[in-house]
Amino acid sequence: MTVEDPDPTASAPAADAAAGSSAPRQQGDLERYTALFAGRTRVMKSSAMRDLMALTERPEVISLAGGLADTTLFPPEQLAKVLSQMAAADSARALQYAPTEGIADIRPCLAEVMAAEGMSVDPGEILVTTGGQQVIDLMCKTLVDPGDVVVAEAPTYPGAVPTFSAYEADLVQVEVDDDGMRIDVLEETLDRLDREGRTPKFIYAIPTFQNPSGVTMSLERRRRLVEIANERQILVLEDNPYGLLRYDGGEQLPTLYELDGGRFVVYAGTLSKILSPGIRVGWAVAPGPVRQKMVIGKAGSDLNSASLSQYFVAYYFRDEDWRTHVQRQADVYRQRRDVMLDALERHMPDGATWTRPGGGLFVWVTLPAFLDTTDLLVRALSRNVAFVPGRGAYLDGRGGHSMRINFSGVGEEDIREGVSRIGSVVAEQIEL
Ligand code: PMP
Secondary structure: OOOOOHHHHHOOOHHHHHHHHHHHHHHHHHHHHHOOHHHHOOOOOOOOOHHHHHHHHOOEEOOOOOOOOOHHHHOHHHHHHHHHHHHHHHHHHHHOOOOOOOOOOOOOHHHHHHHHOHHHEEEEHEEEEEEHHHHHHHHHHHHHHOOOEEEEOOOOOOOHHHHHHOOEEEEEEEEOOOOEEOOHHHHHHHHHHHHHOOOOOEEEEEOOOOOOOOOOOHHHHHHHHHHHHHHHHEEEEEEEEOOOEOOOOOOOOOHHHHHOOOOOEEEEOOOOOOOOOOOOEEEEOHHHHHHHHHHHHHHHHHOOOOOHHHHHHHHHHHHHHHHHHHHHHHHHHHHHHHHHHHHHHHOOHHHHHOOOOOOOEEEEEEOOOOOOOHHHHHHHHHHOOEEHHHHHHHHOOOOOEEEEEEOOOOOHHHHHHHHHHHHHHHHHHOOO
């Protein structure tokens, strides 16, 4: 993070307090090294969530800020069993380097996860990555020169913002409503960019149970987005960590990848939300020439994603029913979502609105426009509750009166208590 970093959460008084006595020393260090930094560090932006994680680790804080799968739901004895089977049969290979593309045994498993959402993919086309996060990074590494346009939703995944800024992308954000990205606004935006002689390198979209808003793109808009991509020959990065975490009945919508057949849609998947974020296993499916460049880019970053994790996944899929665990999580998260929506109803003052997600992990709360959630966070932290301020989901300063709250990472009691504390902080600010 640089001195110029405008990220308000990083310089909030609460953050300074949490940094404690190391703060002055860090300042000295910064001055010593600044002259050595690459130009891009001037525009690099830290992640609002990452900054917050340091603060929310205090046990007394109820954190509705993270996007964490509840890993206590995975039976420890099952983990021990799978790991010991893996060690007995494949220790040497699991401890060895692996091909950059991923080990052969894991790729059919990831194709199976895609098939559960209606996508048919040849396992050979799958590039195993270090989480879905690395797919965003590799897309930028492969496609983005400084100043190139990337289009994303407004709001977008706060963890992608540091990636776009590190590659000096010019991020253009297109608003979402209850049916996902406004495709009419997207078309106007693309027309405007076209007149300026600028074609986006890709459109970054999270169509299903979006992070942070929780909304899902309608079928009509999905179809139109894929048409636009094909007509204008623009790549779309479809980031889909949450598609299998569905809580309501109703139709499962086709992914952009399925609608497009992989011509202009690059698919990013991850096991982080359905199995474990700690194993850091994600994947990309991209048209051949794009994939080849991504493989070269990945080799330069980490040679290969952890072999140990990949073998673990291969053995887990072979010996256990991964769908049962996804279902178990969905059942718990559905309940927590309902508790959160109920608590919002009870504790949020008039003037606040929020989304009602049919899946995923987040609710997006919008407060009256004169409130600032970055300021509110400082107050909320003093009451030991945390959320992600909306500004982290934009690069253009919008989002100041919104916040993202998560319902998967803490139990029902904490959700009730956390929302009640946020509600009272908001009410106090409104009354001021
Ligand atoms: N994309 C989105 C939309 C996410 O919400 C997340 C995690 N919160 C990621 C990518 C990255 O996750 P991971 O690297 O753990 O797969």
